[in-house]
Amino acid sequence: MSIQRLYTAKAKTSGGRDGRAVSSDNVIDLPLSTPKEMGGPGKPDTTNPEQLFAAGYSACFDGALNLVARMAKTPITGSTVQADVSFGKDGDNFGLAVDLLVNIPNLDQQQAEELVAKAHQVCPYSRATRGNIEVTLTTTTNA
Incomplete structure (x- = not known):
């Protein structure tokens, strides 16, 4: 597989998780x-890889959601995506699981679920993790 690279983010870490x-x-x-x-020490005013992944995944998924909504000519405003990224044991190894909590205010529940399902197919984070980690989608339409 080869992609046409439009943008490359670069970050460097030293010292691992600490x-x-x-x-x-x-x-x-x-x-x-x-x-x-x-x-670990859980030092105040610090972050960790899971929080960074959650921020990236939730932002990307909300972008994909808004894209598929525009393509479907379904106006949405005020959507939010919360990504809960869990780190845990996977047999003898470690793994991740993600719960995506998507809220699309004032939209019919079925229509919202359809948009979320489409966004899950389009989002690059969803595509990258598909088949590799457990991702659970929860859709609400609370105002």
């Missing part, structure tokens, strides 16, 4: 700390 992550443009410059739940 180090620092910096983007090539220095917009992201974050200290990292392993959460206490994973046996």
